Amino acid sequence: MCHCQANGSIEARRWDPERVDGGGWVGIVRTVLGKLPKRFATGEPREQKEREVKRMKSVAVVGAMLLMVCPLVTADVTVGYLGHSCFTVQAEGGLLILIDPYADYLPYPGLPTTADVVLITHGHIDHCAHCYGQKDRVEGDPTVVWPFGTDGRVREGSWKIIEGLSVRFVEATHVTASGGGQGSVCLFSFVQDGIRFAHLGDLGRTLSEAQIAALGDVQVLLIPVGGAYTIDAAEAIAVVKQLPSVRVVIPMHYYVEGYCPWPDIAPVDGFLDLAIAEGWTVRESEVAELSLSAESLPDQAEVWTMTFAEK
Numbered sequence: 469m470c471h472c473q474a475n476g477s478i479e480a481r482r483w484d485p486e487r488v489d490g491g492g493w494v495g496i497v498r499t500v501l502g503k504l505p506k507r508f509a510t511g512e513p514r515e516q517k518e519r520e521v522k523r524m525k526s527v528a529v530v531g532a533m534l535l536m537v538c539p540l541v542t543a544d545v546t547v548g549y550l551g552h553s554c555f556t557v558q559a560e561g562g563l564l565i566l567i568d569p570y571a572d573y574l575p576y577p578g579l580p581t582t583a584d585v586v587l588i589t590h591g592h593i594d595h596c597a598h599c600y601g602q603k604d605r606v607e608g609d610p611t612v613v614w615p616f617g618t619d620g621r622v623r624e625g626s627w628k629i630i631e632g633l634s635v636r637f638v639e640a641t642h643v644t645a646s647g648g649g650q651g652s653v654c655l656f657s658f659v660q661d662g663i664r665f666a667h668l669g670d671l672g673r674t675l676s677e678a679q680i681a682a683l684g685d686v687q688v689l690l691i692p693v694g695g696a697y698t699i700d701a702a703e704a705i706a707v708v709k710q711l712p713s714v715r716v717v718i719p720m721h722y723y724v725e726g727y728c729p730w731p732d733i734a735p736v737d738g739f740l741d742l743a744i745a746e747g748w749t750v751r752e753s754e755v756a757e758l759s760l761s762a763e764s765l766p767d768q769a770e771v772w773t774m775t776f777a778e779k
């Protein structure tokens with residue numbers, strides 16, 4: 469069963485695209501009419517995999533986590549997790565950037581929320597509330613960024629979205645090695661307060677050399693790990709290795725009982741086990757918000773899990 473039935477429509481507006489990499493494209497964001505998705509039956513809950521490896525557990529206090537990393541820093545950028553592939557990124561006093569707000573078919577409790585800018589990696593129900601007539605899932609009259617052109621391809625390049633935010637758009641396939649997923653996704657890469665973030669949407673394969681170059685020196689990586697419709701845990705490990713500048717890896721798009729409707733997506737544990745096998749530090753936090761500064765990032769890649777926001 470595919471979790472992604474239709475590329476939907478968005479009412480994207482007010483984004484007056486301006487290239488910042490010397491390219492020539494100028495236009496307006498397209499509104500695409502789409503079909504409403506079918507409802508999906510939820511399968512039997514997957515048994516929680518027995519954990520074979522004890523992991524470091526850092527609980528509840530963001531400050532404590534930062535102190536473990538570096539005791540003398542000021543937190544500058546807040547990363548919020550709203551479940552599945554939905555995150556907020558906000559520098560102190562800066563724009564509230566929301567990525568991949570899901571429709572209410574996914575019962576994660578993080579939405580509605582406010583935003584200044586909404587970045588949408590592709591038009592599937594678990595990434596684009598706007599594509600399913602649910603723009604009220606995002607409040608605050610945000611600028612909504614739909615990265616596909618009228619030809620259905622990602623408008624690759626670096627774009628000034630609004631003052632204070634330029635974003636690189638990188639096209640990637642959604643189709644996995646086993647044929648899961650469909651179409652294309654846009655990978656986003658942007659800098660806030662000196663930290664380059666990348667959100668890999670529903671990436672279906674490991675990265676090409678061109679994609680690696682286009683993403684740039686990513687330090688905080690939001691990456692799907694659950695397989696079925698995206699790269700799986702082993703491929704996600706390979707992607708992290710493709711980006712040697714990465715310091716913090718935050719997994720997303722994995723099965724969470726009661727919230728993720730698709731049990732063929734694996735839970736996060738398999739990815740965490742592989743990360744530990746690589747010798748990487750894994751920090752399982754029970755926070756929905758992390759504060760980061762460029763100086764506070766660990767020297768080597770670490771995996772930090774987050775708990776989605778409850779309201």
Ligand SMILES: [Zn+2]
Pocket residue numbers: 472590592595642670697
């Ligand atoms: Zn998708």
Ligand SMILES: [Zn+2]
Pocket residue numbers: 471472592594595670697721
């Ligand atoms: Zn998805």
